[in-house]
Amino acid sequence: MTRPFEVGVVVRDLELMERFYCDVIGCRVEHRSRVPESIGGPAGLGGELVVVWLRVPSGGCVKLILPRSGAVSVGVAPLPTECSGLSYLTFHVDDLDPVVEVLPTAGARPLSDPVVVLARGRRISFWSDPEGNVVELVDARGGDPGSGHSN
Numbered sequence: 001m002t003r004p005f006e007v008g009v010v011v012r013d014l015e016l017m018e019r020f021y022c023d024v025i026g027c028r029v030e031h032r033s034r035v036p037e038s039i040g041g042p043a044g045l046g047g048e049l050v051v052v053w054l055r056v057p058s059g060g061c062v063k064l065i066l067p068r069s070g071a072v073s074v075g076v077a078p079l080p081t082e083c084s085g086l087s088y089l090t091f092h093v094d095d096l097d098p099v100v101e102v103l104p105t106a107g108a109r110p111l112s113d114p115v116v117v118l119a120r121g122r123r124i125s126f127w128s129d130p131e132g133n134v135v136e137l138v139d140a141r142g143g144d145p146g147s148g149h150s151n
Contacts, residue, residue: 006053006061007089011131014066016107018052020130021062024099024106025091027054030061037068058092088126088134096123096139103127108135118142 011017021027035049048068053061093099100115107130116125123139 004060006063008051008063008065009089009133010065010067012066013131014050014052014064016130017064018054020106020108021054021064024102024108025135026057026093027062028057029053030055056091062089088136090136090138092138092140094139095141096125096137099137100125106130 009017018029022029029052031053033051033053035045035051037048039045040047040049046067050066050068052064054064055061096116103110108127111126111128111134116123121140121142123142125137127135127137129135
Protein backbone atom coordinates (compact mmCIF):
# COMPACT_ATOMS: atom_id res chain seq x y z
CA MET A 1 0.00 0.00 0.00
CA THR A 2 1.24 3.44 -0.89
CA ARG A 3 -1.40 5.76 0.62
CA PRO A 4 -3.82 5.82 3.57
CA PHE A 5 -7.03 3.84 3.24
CA GLU A 6 -10.08 5.39 1.50
CA VAL A 7 -13.74 4.46 1.73
CA GLY A 8 -16.55 5.63 -0.56
CA VAL A 9 -20.08 6.42 0.63
CA VAL A 10 -22.83 6.84 -1.98
CA VAL A 11 -25.10 9.73 -0.94
CA ARG A 12 -28.38 11.37 -1.97
CA ASP A 13 -27.69 14.86 -0.56
CA LEU A 14 -24.04 15.78 -1.04
CA GLU A 15 -24.22 19.13 0.79
CA LEU A 16 -25.96 17.64 3.84
CA MET A 17 -23.49 14.78 4.11
CA GLU A 18 -20.48 17.03 3.56
CA ARG A 19 -21.64 19.32 6.39
CA PHE A 20 -22.20 16.32 8.66
CA TYR A 21 -18.80 14.72 8.13
CA CYS A 22 -16.93 18.05 8.24
CA ASP A 23 -18.77 20.04 10.91
CA VAL A 24 -19.60 17.16 13.26
CA ILE A 25 -17.01 14.44 12.66
CA GLY A 26 -14.12 16.84 11.92
CA CYS A 27 -13.14 15.86 8.38
CA ARG A 28 -12.00 18.52 5.90
CA VAL A 29 -12.63 18.79 2.19
CA GLU A 30 -9.49 17.87 0.29
CA HIS A 31 -10.72 17.68 -3.30
CA ARG A 32 -13.85 17.81 -5.46
CA SER A 33 -14.22 16.21 -8.84
CA ARG A 34 -16.77 15.40 -11.50
CA VAL A 35 -16.31 11.95 -13.01
CA PRO A 36 -17.78 12.03 -16.52
CA GLU A 37 -19.97 9.22 -17.80
CA SER A 38 -17.23 8.33 -20.28
CA ILE A 39 -15.12 7.21 -17.30
CA GLY A 40 -17.76 6.27 -14.70
CA GLY A 41 -19.69 4.02 -17.09
CA PRO A 42 -16.81 1.84 -18.33
CA ALA A 43 -15.31 1.73 -14.81
CA GLY A 44 -18.48 0.07 -13.55
CA LEU A 45 -19.63 3.06 -11.50
CA GLY A 46 -22.91 3.54 -13.34
CA GLY A 47 -22.26 6.82 -15.13
CA GLU A 48 -21.48 10.42 -14.21
CA LEU A 49 -20.58 11.13 -10.57
CA VAL A 50 -19.62 14.00 -8.31
CA VAL A 51 -17.01 12.99 -5.72
CA VAL A 52 -15.86 14.94 -2.66
CA TRP A 53 -12.74 13.63 -0.88
CA LEU A 54 -12.80 14.30 2.87
CA ARG A 55 -9.57 13.94 4.83
CA VAL A 56 -10.05 12.26 8.19
CA PRO A 57 -7.98 14.12 10.85
CA SER A 58 -6.16 10.94 11.92
CA GLY A 59 -5.46 9.83 8.34
CA GLY A 60 -7.39 8.15 5.60
CA CYS A 61 -10.17 9.51 3.46
CA VAL A 62 -13.96 9.33 3.13
CA LYS A 63 -15.18 9.86 -0.42
CA LEU A 64 -18.76 11.14 -0.72
CA ILE A 65 -20.12 9.97 -4.07
CA LEU A 66 -23.20 11.48 -5.70
CA PRO A 67 -24.42 9.70 -8.84
CA ARG A 68 -25.69 12.31 -11.30
CA SER A 69 -28.39 9.97 -12.59
CA GLY A 70 -30.28 10.35 -9.32
CA ALA A 71 -30.65 6.56 -9.11
CA VAL A 72 -29.33 6.11 -5.57
CA SER A 73 -30.72 3.31 -3.48
CA VAL A 74 -29.81 4.20 0.08
CA GLY A 75 -31.93 4.28 3.19
CA VAL A 76 -31.73 3.59 6.86
CA ALA A 77 -29.07 0.96 7.26
CA PRO A 78 -29.80 -2.20 9.19
CA LEU A 79 -27.88 -2.78 12.37
CA PRO A 80 -24.28 -3.73 11.58
CA THR A 81 -24.81 -7.45 12.21
CA GLU A 82 -27.96 -7.76 10.07
CA CYS A 83 -26.20 -7.64 6.70
CA SER A 84 -22.97 -8.69 5.07
CA GLY A 85 -20.56 -6.26 3.47
CA LEU A 86 -19.57 -2.82 4.73
CA SER A 87 -21.28 -2.30 8.08
CA TYR A 88 -20.04 0.98 9.54
CA LEU A 89 -17.33 3.65 9.58
CA THR A 90 -15.29 4.03 12.78
CA PHE A 91 -13.87 7.37 13.90
CA HIS A 92 -11.53 7.63 16.91
CA VAL A 93 -12.04 10.88 18.83
CA ASP A 94 -10.25 12.57 21.73
CA ASP A 95 -13.47 13.38 23.57
CA LEU A 96 -16.75 11.67 22.72
CA ASP A 97 -18.99 13.99 24.74
CA PRO A 98 -18.96 17.14 22.56
CA VAL A 99 -19.45 15.06 19.40
CA VAL A 100 -22.39 13.14 20.88
CA GLU A 101 -23.95 16.46 21.98
CA VAL A 102 -24.19 17.84 18.43
CA LEU A 103 -25.04 14.66 16.52
CA PRO A 104 -28.85 14.89 16.96
CA THR A 105 -28.94 18.50 15.74
CA ALA A 106 -26.92 17.43 12.69
CA GLY A 107 -29.55 14.86 11.70
CA ALA A 108 -27.96 11.75 13.24
CA ARG A 109 -29.82 9.30 15.46
CA PRO A 110 -28.40 7.07 18.19
CA LEU A 111 -28.54 3.30 17.73
CA SER A 112 -28.29 2.42 21.42
CA ASP A 113 -29.65 3.36 24.82
CA PRO A 114 -27.60 4.53 26.61
CA VAL A 115 -25.99 6.46 23.79
CA VAL A 116 -22.45 5.98 25.16
CA VAL A 117 -21.40 2.49 26.23
CA LEU A 118 -18.28 1.34 28.08
CA ALA A 119 -16.68 -1.57 26.19
CA ARG A 120 -13.25 -3.06 26.89
CA GLY A 121 -11.99 0.09 28.55
CA ARG A 122 -13.20 2.37 25.77
CA ARG A 123 -16.28 4.53 25.43
CA ILE A 124 -18.14 3.80 22.19
CA SER A 125 -21.26 5.14 20.54
CA PHE A 126 -23.06 3.96 17.39
CA TRP A 127 -25.11 6.40 15.31
CA SER A 128 -26.96 6.54 12.04
CA ASP A 129 -25.78 9.51 9.94
CA PRO A 130 -28.38 11.73 8.19
CA GLU A 131 -28.76 9.21 5.33
CA GLY A 132 -28.76 6.05 7.45
CA ASN A 133 -25.11 4.97 7.27
CA VAL A 134 -23.85 3.58 10.57
CA VAL A 135 -21.03 5.51 12.26
CA GLU A 136 -19.09 4.26 15.30
CA LEU A 137 -17.32 6.76 17.54
CA VAL A 138 -14.57 5.49 19.87
CA ASP A 139 -13.07 7.38 22.81
CA ALA A 140 -10.15 5.36 24.19
CA ARG A 141 -10.11 7.30 27.47
CA GLY A 142 -12.65 4.90 28.95
CA GLY A 143 -14.18 5.81 32.26
CA ASP A 144 -17.79 6.33 33.22
CA PRO A 145 -20.13 6.79 30.23
CA GLY A 146 -22.00 9.37 32.28
CA SER A 147 -25.62 9.57 33.27
CA GLY A 148 -26.56 12.36 30.87
CA HIS A 149 -26.12 10.36 27.70
CA SER A 150 -29.25 8.30 27.55
CA ASN A 151 -31.78 8.87 24.81
